[in-house]
Amino acid sequence: xxxxSGAWAVMKKDxxxxxRARYAFNTTLLFCVxxxxxxxxxxxxxxxxxxxxxxxxxxxxxxxxxxGLSRAFIKEEDKGTxxxxxxxxxxxxxxxxxTAMNFLMxxxxxxxxxxxxxxxxxxxxxxxGYFALTTALATVGLSAVSALLSAIVAQARARGMLxxxxxxxxxxPVFLTAVRATGMSLAEAAPWTGGGELVFLAAYAVxxxxxxxxxxxxxxxxx
Amino acid sequence: xxxxxxxxxxxNVGKRFGPRPIFSGISFSVSLGEAMCLWGPNGAGKSxxxxxxxxxxxxxSGSATCSFGGRSGKPLEFRNSIGVCAPDVxxxxxxSPEENLDFLSRARGAKRDKAHERELMESFSLxxxxxxxxxxxxxxxxxxxxxIAALAHRPRALLLDEPSSFMDEAGRARVESIVASLKNSTAxxxxxxxxxxxxxxxxxxxxxxxxxx
Amino acid sequence: xxMLFLAALFGFMTWTLYGALVVTxxxxxxxxTARIIYFHVPVAWVAVLAFTMSLWNSVxxxxxxxxxxxxxxxxxxRMGLWFCVLATxxxxxFAKSAWNMYWNWDxxxxxxxxxxxxxxxxxxxxxxTPDFDRRIRLAAVYAILAFAVMPFLVFVIPRVYMSxxxxxxxxxxxxxKLLDDKMRLVFWxxxxxxxxxxxxxxxxxxxxERIARRKEGWDV
Numbered sequence: 037x038x039x040x041s042g043a044w045a046v047m048k049k050d051x052x053x054x055x056r057a058r059y060a061f062n063t064t065l066l067f068c069v070x071x072x073x074x075x076x077x078x079x080x081x082x083x084x085x086x087x088x089x090x091x092x093x094x095x096x097x098x099x100x101x102x103x104g105l106s107r108a109f110i111k112e113e114d115k116g117t118x119x120x121x122x123x124x125x126x127x128x129x130x131x132x133x134x135t136a137m138n139f140l141m142x143x144x145x146x147x148x149x150x151x152x153x154x155x156x157x158x159x160x161x162x163x164x165g166y167f168a169l170t171t172a173l174a175t176v177g178l179s180a181v182s183a184l185l186s187a188i189v190a191q192a193r194a195r196g197m198l199x200x201x202x203x204x205x206x207x208x209p210v211f212l213t214a215v216r217a218t219g220m221s222l223a224e225a226a227p228w229t230g231g232g233e234l235v236f237l238a239a240y241a242v243x244x245x246x247x248x249x250x251x252x253x254x255x256x257x258x259x
Numbered sequence: 260x261x262x263x264x265x266x267x268x269x270x271n272v273g274k275r276f277g278p279r280p281i282f283s284g285i286s287f288s289v290s291l292g293e294a295m296c297l298w299g300p301n302g303a304g305k306s307x308x309x310x311x312x313x314x315x316x317x318x319x320s321g322s323a324t325c326s327f328g329g330r331s332g333k334p335l336e337f338r339n340s341i342g343v344c345a346p347d348v349x350x351x352x353x354x355s356p357e358e359n360l361d362f363l364s365r366a367r368g369a370k371r372d373k374a375h376e377r378e379l380m381e382s383f384s385l386x387x388x389x390x391x392x393x394x395x396x397x398x399x400x401x402x403x404x405x406x407i408a409a410l411a412h413r414p415r416a417l418l419l420d421e422p423s424s425f426m427d428e429a430g431r432a433r434v435e436s437i438v439a440s441l442k443n444s445t446a447x448x449x450x451x452x453x454x455x456x457x458x459x460x461x462x463x464x465x466x467x468x469x470x471x472x
Numbered sequence: 473x474x475m476l477f478l479a480a481l482f483g484f485m486t487w488t489l490y491g492a493l494v495v496t497x498x499x500x501x502x503x504x505t506a507r508i509i510y511f512h513v514p515v516a517w518v519a520v521l522a523f524t525m526s527l528w529n530s531v532x533x534x535x536x537x538x539x540x541x542x543x544x545x546x547x548x549x550r551m552g553l554w555f556c557v558l559a560t561x562x563x564x565x566f567a568k569s570a571w572n573m574y575w576n577w578d579x580x581x582x583x584x585x586x587x588x589x590x591x592x593x594x595x596x597x598x599x600x601t602p603d604f605d606r607r608i609r610l611a612a613v614y615a616i617l618a619f620a621v622m623p624f625l626v627f628v629i630p631r632v633y634m635s636x637x638x639x640x641x642x643x644x645x646x647x648x649k650l651l652d653d654k655m656r657l658v659f660w661x662x663x664x665x666x667x668x669x670x671x672x673x674x675x676x677x678x679x680x681e682r683i684a685r686r687k688e689g690w691d692v
Contacts, residue, residue, distance in 0.1 A: 038368050045365035049351065049358075056353040056392070116349030119315050123348065124338055124366040184617070188610050192600040202597060205590040206617055209624040236628075247620065251613045254534050258317045258605075259333050277604065278689020317605050 042126060046133025051140070061141055064104030068149045071096040076156035084157065086222035087215070093153050094215045098178075098207065100145065105138050105182035106199040109190035118190070122257065131183060131252040135245060138179035146171060163221040166234075170217035173237035177210045180244035187255045213237055264326055266290035266446035267312050267334070267416055271321035274307055281307060282466055283320065291415060294447035296460035303467025305450035306345065306420050312448055313343045313418050327415055338367045342414035344405045344422055345450075352394035356385065356404055359393065360411055369412055379407045383433060398425040406434065416446040423456060435459070481672060484665030491658035505569035510658060512566055514666035516559040516584075520626070521670065522552030523591075527619040530612035539692050542608040543685060545615060546598070547677045551670065553591045560584050583625040590618040604690070 054061060075092055112118040121130055150171075154161055161167060182203065189199045217233040266289045273283030281304040289295045297305040310316035311323050314334030324331055327340045334341060350359050364371040380386045383403040393401060402425045409417065422438075423431045438447065438459050449456055457463065492510035529545035532538055563584065564574045575581060597614055601607035685692050 042366060042368060045362055048365075049354070049362045052358060053351060053353045115352070116347055117351055119310075119343075119345075119348040120350060120363075121366075122315055122335065123313065123341070123343055124363050126338075129366065181617075184613075188597070188614060191603075191606055191610060192597060193602070194600050198596060198600055201589075201593045202614065205586050205593060206621055208586050209621060209628075212629070243620070247617075251616060254609050255613050257335065259314055259335060319605075 039129065039132075042129030043132040043136060046121075046125060046130055047136045047140075050133065050137040054137075054141070060104050060107050061144065064100050064141065065145050065148060067103055068096055068100040068145055069152065071099070072149060072152055072156055079157070081158065086160075087219040089153075089157050089159050090219035090222060091215050092157070093150075093218060094211060097142075097146065097149070098211055101142060101178055101182060102200045102203060104141060104145070105179070106186050106189065106195070106203075108134050108138060108183055108186040110186060110195050113190040127253040127256045128249050130256060131187075131249050132245075134183040134186075135176075135180045135248070138182055139175055142175045142179060143172070146175065159222060161222060167218060167221035170214060170221070170234060170237055173234070173241045174210050174214040174217075176241035177237065177244045178207060180241070180248040181206050181210075184248045184252055184255065187252060191255070210237070210240055213240070264288055264290045265328075265415070266293065267323070267325055267448060268331075269308075269312060269321065269323050272308070272311055272318045272323060273320040274304060274311065274316070275319045280319075285321070285464065287462075287464060289416070289446040289448055291446050292443050293462070294442055294449070294460040296457045296463040297448065297450040297466065298452065298457055298463045299466035300452060305452075305466055306347070308464075308466065309345060309418055309420050309448060309450040310347070313341065313345075315343075315347070325416065337416075339369050339412060340415045341418065342409035342412065342416070343418045343420075344409040345418070345420035346424070347420075348405070350393055350401075350405060350408060353392055355388075355390045355392055356380070356407070357389045359404075359408060363408060364412065367412060372411070372413070375413065376407070376411050379410055382437065383407060383430075399427060399430060402426060403430060403433075406437075410437070410441075414445070416448070417441065418448045418450075420450045421453065421456075422449070422451075423453060431455070477668070477672070481665065481668040484661055484668055488658060488662040488665045491654070491661060505566065508562060508566050508569075510662040512559060512562040513659070514662045515555050515562060517663060518666050518670045519552050519555040519559055519587075520622075521667065522548045522555060522674075523619060523622065525674075526552060526615055530615040530619075533608050533612040534616075537605070537608070539608065539685075539690060542612070543681050543692055544678060545612065547681050548674060549591055549594055549615065551674060551677065553588070553595075555670070556584065556588055556591065560588065579629045583629050586625055587622065590621070594618065 075096070109118070112121060125133075150167075153159060185199060185202050185206065189195045189202065192198055213233050213236050217237065220229070220233070268288045270286050272285045274281045275283075285308065287295060297308055299305050307316055311318050312334065314323065323334060325334045325337050325341070327337055351362070354362065360371065360376055377386065380389060383406070385400060385403060385407070388396065388400070393404065396404065402422075406419075406422060409419075423434050426434065435455075441447070442459070447460065449460055451457060488510060492507050525548040526545045529541040529548065532541035533545060560581075563581065567576070567578070567581070568574045571578075594611060594614055598607055598611050601610055682692050
């Protein structure tokens with residue numbers, strides 16, 4: 037399908053670039069791990085409430101995402117390759133390719149950070165499947181919205197500061213719901229009460245990818 | 260304007276940055292086999308006008324369209340028919356020429372003509388560097404590769420912004436001969452303030468003085 | 473027409489003021505302090521109205537690249553922001569009198585804070601984009617994105633998280649908070665009055681903005 041091969045072309049290019057430079061992944065991972073270590077150290081092994089542990093994890097992940105995912109389009113604009121993308125690719129291919137790349141990067145970071153989180157904060161992960169599923173869905177929503185906002189910010193000034201300012205309100209729904217969902221996966225009760233959170237995260241993921249793809253056209257193309 | 264024309268069509272195009280106008284009322288068309296030069300001093304808006312023709316910038320007034328294969332529309336819809344080589348259009352430094360060309364063809368959804376690419380690489384003396392990252396190239400080599408990337412998919416319209424920049428004598432001669440070989444089958448638009456490049460073209464639009472020449 | 477509008481506005485607001493302070497009885501539990509609802513709720517409602525107008529104009533900006541629509545979107549967003557600030561402050565005073573704390577991060581207070589941040593981000597984005605054509609498009613996209621997030625903030629959060637905030641009119645489920653007829657009448661008068669006030673202010677602001685932009689050389 038033309039659509040998938042187009043998006044894959046963009047993603048493949050990003051993967052190659054990232055593999056050679058390894059800038060975004062390294063900084064994101066390093067930031068995440070550093071924060072986690074600092075939090076764990078300052079808690080000093082104190083037993084904490086599952087909701088609090090969940091909140092700490094997601095605060096760390098979100099700030100890491102702010103540093104790591106904002107570069108998606110800023111780099112393209114700075115190097116002048118944004119015009120190349122405009123000339124050769126369809127807007128929606130670029131959006132979905134970048135969203136997929138963001139997802140790949142954040143998932144890779146989370147795969148490394150989640151076990152560390154469990155170890156360093158003495159977390160009792162009771163429902164792994166639920167945690168994995170809700171985290172994956174939250175990451176999809178996060179990736180799509182970050183891609184759109186990165187494209188917006190790349191065309192403005194004061195990018196570094198502007199991105200978190202724009203992103204925080206837009207990502208609040210994911211953030212709050214993910215905190216609740218993860219809290220439930222750490223807590224006593226079985227999370228069949230967590231159905232609402234799952235549905236919401238899925239709905240947000242769908243809305244973000246579809247809506248984002250639609251709005252992206254207006255951000256990306258000059259015409 | 261005749262709609263049967265195959266090529267680039269600009270109608271009453273104007274551009275301003277803020278309330279300050281750069282140019283206005285520019286209308287011309289470049290069809291296959293024609294070559295048009297955008298001429299003017301630095302800051303006159305030649306690059307901007309070229310970008311408008313390519314679909315990379317939005318005109319403040321007027322419109323820029325293309326017509327190929329009986330269909331007309333905005334330039335960006337004709338990804339496979341237009342090739343652009345300009346300072347603002349860069350390629351990927353971490354990737355090699357081979358990987359760059361692979362990406363460009365996949366993105367366009369077009370098949371690669373590897374024989375043609377090899378031919379171009381040889382004619383610009385870059386055949387030995389096909390797998391080295393673009394970041395290791397000199398500025399002259401990079402400019403040559405940009406031209407290759409603009410020509411690789413055999414576009415019907417070629418938009419060049421100061422194509423000979425960074426090039427030595429041999430490079431310039433090479434560019435001139437390639438342009439000469441393509442002139443009859445391509446619509447050529449060249450933005451420049453180099454008289455040698457202007458000489459390739461049949462007609463000129465002068466900016467930063469008289470609007471139309 | 474204009475005179476009729478002004479007369480209606482004057483009438484509504486006077487009646488609201490008089491009604492709120494003199495005519496209506498004190499509320500069931502909250503007593504005299506409940507009178508603030510004749511101010512707080514309409515102002516919050518107007519903020520939502522302003523944001524809706526901003527959204528509508530942003531959609532027009534994207535579809536037609538209209539400078540006129542961008543001007544209206546900016547004006548209504550600015551007014552929405554001001555009314556939102558008023559709603560927040562009046563809410564804080566209400567919180568003080570009802571729950572003895574100006575601010576305790578009650579879910580509704582969280583929602584209104586995020587809403588303020590959204591619209592401040594909108595203006596931050598506008599000022600960070602020097603190119604005018606880009607600015608109107610990027611701002612319009614962000615306005616649409618922000619508006620999509622709003623239902624979550626306004627409706628979902630307060631339901632999911634236990635909130636001390638009284639149920640809103642929108643959530644009326646027959647419990648009838650405004651039992652008294654007089655209270656209901658004054659309340660609706662207030663809603664109409666503040667809406668008319670907003671429309672008048674909006675009208676004036678658009679005219680001022682138009683002049684300001686024309687002075688800068690834009691064709692609006």
